[in-house]
Amino acid sequence: MVFLLRRLGFYVIAFWACITLNFFLPRLMPGDPVSRMFSQVQSQMRPDQVDALRRLFGLDDRPLWEQYIAYIGKIFRGDMGISLSRFPSPVSEVIGSQIGWTLLLGGTSLIIAVILGNFLGILAAWRRGKFLDSVFPPLLIFVGSFPYFWLAMAALYLFGITLGWLPLSHAFSTGLSPSFSLKYINDVAAHLILPALTIVLVSIGGWMLGMRNTMIATTAEDYITMARAKGLRPARIMFQYAARNAMLPSVTSFGMSLGFVVGGALLTETVFAYPGIGYQLLTSVQALDYPLTQGIFLTITAAVLAANFLVDIIYVRLDPRVRVS
Amino acid sequence: METLTEQDRANIGRTAAAPVLSVKNLQVQYAAESGNVTAVDDVSFDIGAGEVFGLAGESGCGKSTIANAVMRLLQTPAKITGGSIELAGRNLLDLGEEELRRTRWRDVAMVFQSAMNSLNPVMTIGDQIVDVFTTHERMPKKAARERAAELLKLVDISPDRLKSYPHQLSGGMRQRAVIAIALALKPSLLIMDEPTTALDVVVQQEIMHQIKELQQRLGFSILFITHDISLMVELSHRMAVMYAGKLVEVAPSKDMLENPLHPYTNALMGAFPPLTGPRVELTGLPDAPPNMAHPPTGCRFHPRCPLAIDECRTVAPPLLPKTVNHDAACLLVPGYVLPRERSRP
Numbered sequence: 001m002v003f004l005l006r007r008l009g010f011y012v013i014a015f016w017a018c019i020t021l022n023f024f025l026p027r028l029m030p031g032d033p034v035s036r037m038f039s040q041v042q043s044q045m046r047p048d049q050v051d052a053l054r055r056l057f058g059l060d061d062r063p064l065w066e067q068y069i070a071y072i073g074k075i076f077r078g079d080m081g082i083s084l085s086r087f088p089s090p091v092s093e094v095i096g097s098q099i100g101w102t103l104l105l106g107g108t109s110l111i112i113a114v115i116l117g118n119f120l121g122i123l124a125a126w127r128r129g130k131f132l133d134s135v136f137p138p139l140l141i142f143v144g145s146f147p148y149f150w151l152a153m154a155a156l157y158l159f160g161i162t163l164g165w166l167p168l169s170h171a172f173s174t175g176l177s178p179s180f181s182l183k184y185i186n187d188v189a190a191h192l193i194l195p196a197l198t199i200v201l202v203s204i205g206g207w208m209l210g211m212r213n214t215m216i217a218t219t220a221e222d223y224i225t226m227a228r229a230k231g232l233r234p235a236r237i238m239f240q241y242a243a244r245n246a247m248l249p250s251v252t253s254f255g256m257s258l259g260f261v262v263g264g265a266l267l268t269e270t271v272f273a274y275p276g277i278g279y280q281l282l283t284s285v286q287a288l289d290y291p292l293t294q295g296i297f298l299t300i301t302a303a304v305l306a307a308n309f310l311v312d313i314i315y316v317r318l319d320p321r322v323r324v325s
Numbered sequence: 326m327e328t329l330t331e332q333d334r335a336n337i338g339r340t341a342a343a344p345v346l347s348v349k350n351l352q353v354q355y356a357a358e359s360g361n362v363t364a365v366d367d368v369s370f371d372i373g374a375g376e377v378f379g380l381a382g383e384s385g386c387g388k389s390t391i392a393n394a395v396m397r398l399l400q401t402p403a404k405i406t407g408g409s410i411e412l413a414g415r416n417l418l419d420l421g422e423e424e425l426r427r428t429r430w431r432d433v434a435m436v437f438q439s440a441m442n443s444l445n446p447v448m449t450i451g452d453q454i455v456d457v458f459t460t461h462e463r464m465p466k467k468a469a470r471e472r473a474a475e476l477l478k479l480v481d482i483s484p485d486r487l488k489s490y491p492h493q494l495s496g497g498m499r500q501r502a503v504i505a506i507a508l509a510l511k512p513s514l515l516i517m518d519e520p521t522t523a524l525d526v527v528v529q530q531e532i533m534h535q536i537k538e539l540q541q542r543l544g545f546s547i548l549f550i551t552h553d554i555s556l557m558v559e560l561s562h563r564m565a566v567m568y569a570g571k572l573v574e575v576a577p578s579k580d581m582l583e584n585p586l587h588p589y590t591n592a593l594m595g596a597f598p599p600l601t602g603p604r605v606e607l608t609g610l611p612d613a614p615p616n617m618a619h620p621p622t623g624c625r626f627h628p629r630c631p632l633a634i635d636e637c638r639t640v641a642p643p644l645l646p647k648t649v650n651h652d653a654a655c656l657l658v659p660g661y662v663l664p665r666e667r668s669r670p
Contacts, residue, residue, distance in 0.1 A: 320446070
């Protein structure tokens with residue numbers, strides 16, 4: 001418990017540091033977004049109009065520390081300003097409309113890749129040098145090293161166009177409106193298959209290889225030999241003794257990846273025209289939409305920190321040595 | 326140092342009619358790129374019921390390989406390439422995977438060298454004892470837990486420790502917990518592969534005392550492996566000295582200590598200071614043990630032997646009885662003629 005509180009304290013400080021950086025970095029850059037954005041139309045705007053816009057975007061002439069305090073206050077109220085490119089929607093609303101799809105796509109593909117990859121890694125290490133171990137790692141690394149967009153487009157072409165099994169783009173069919181009906185859920189699932197599948201294909205090799213390598217190191221441990229000597233059943237040795245220990249580093253990587261899921265999958269979203277944070281971030285950067293860019297960065301940071309804290313909690317459950325008595 | 330009781334003395338050197346473990350002509354090879362390395366070569370010995378049999382030798386001489394061979398724990402590149410290992414009349418080398426799994430721990434258990442690492446760090450001590458009972462005896466968890474508590478008491482660990490994780494126990498406690506786990510199914514043979522090497526001398530003495538007491542109370546046999554001769558003489562009834570994959574001398578421990586026949590045993594004894602009595606000059610052995618990929622011809626000890634003669638370079642001496650119950654493999658030790666050979670023409 002003390003351990004977890006200490007970790008929580010650490011994350012609070014880390015989050016504060018992120019907010020601070022997030023606040024100062026753009027302000028250290030020369031120029032301001034309003035003058036850049038309206039550089040084309042500036043001649044047609046009266047100075048008081050420009051001033052009003054500046055104030056609306058929080059770009060006022062107050063001293064920096066006052067702005068800073070106001071900024072922190074706003075963050076905790078969930079107010080991250082107004083999007084410039086999607087004016088006048090608040091940033092939180094823009095992110096909110098996209099984050100569900102990002103979590104669905106990223107979360108589903110990550111969980112499938114982690115579970116399947118780790119399971120394959122465990123089996124490969126356990127039957128080292130056998131079929132699974134000699135065929136799968138090179139194959140998956142081969143698949144994983146294709147340029148992602150190429151793989152995604154090939155999958156789209158094969159399953160979407162040639163075979164016509166799966167929808168080509170978007171998160172659900174046009175004409176359907178979001179509801180908790182079976183029809184809608186099935187439609188969303190069908191749209192999810194191709195994007196998720198391609199992500200799983202390129203990421204699973206890494207998970208498998210990572211698990212396989214740790215597992216091989218673990219099976220050389222003395223407690224595995226002792227477990228074999230004890231006459232335990234092979235499945236129990238494999239999971240309860242070997243994999244249970246070998247999965248610890250995997251849990252850490254899982255936590256990291258979980259945090260970054262929030263950042264979206266830009267290439268997937270682009271190829272499959274799937275809604276999500278990744279594409280939103282790209283457009284916000286291109287449109288010089290500072291508030292939205294900052295808002296997305298802050299959301300990603302918060303997610304990474306939250307995921308890490310979650311992993312800390314899980315880790316305490318999984319590895320008794322971490323518990324400080 | 327504890328002295329042997331009269332009972333022990335009477336048991337010395339006596340192999341029971343039906344040995345618990347009978348190893349015959351065991352050969353173990355490690356596959357290497359440059360060819361097979363024979364780590365254990367033509368080793369035979371018996372261990373009687375209730376007997377403590379010691380196996381001594383330098384690091385890398387093949388002691389642990391024998392232990393792992395008896396448990397059939399050897400993994401590639403190691404392979405048993407010849408001989409037989411009979412445990413309670415059954416050849417372990419004939420058993421299939423499932424039969425072997427059932428036999429392990431029930432008939433023969435093992436205490437490993439590294440107490441620190443032979444317990445699963447993410448399971449409680451209790452769970453690691455319980456899974457022996459649930460696997461081998463299909464015992465319900467609750468009953469298994471009670472048995473586990475009894476076992477811990479047997480090795481003087483408080484039953485509260487069932488809920489502890491290995492890292493919460495001291496090294497000595499961990500090794501005692503491992504001994505408790507080893508005795509769970511009351512095996513007839515316990516293999517101890519340098520059980521106290523990783524511990525300090527005080528804890529080492531406690532553990533040795535405990536092992537001795539448990540052995541006398543429960544009557545199991547022990548195959549005791551160490552390079553610490555004084556420890557071995559203290560505990561074992563009979564002992565064998567191993568050099569470069571071969572047994573070079575087998576004798577009752579006392580006999581071996583007082584009257585070593587093989588020059589190598591002699592050198593080993595000379596390398597340990599006696600605990601009592603006057604100071605004596607310690608003698609060591611020059612050079613390192615031979616490269617097992619290319620063992621010396623003839624007697625494997627000849628390059629380091631102070632007494633070697635020309636014949637030692639070409640003739641490999643067999644392990645032969647030299648006096649009653651005392652076998653040695655050395656050309657220089659005058660042979661004891663077997664009665665049945667005497668009657669031959």
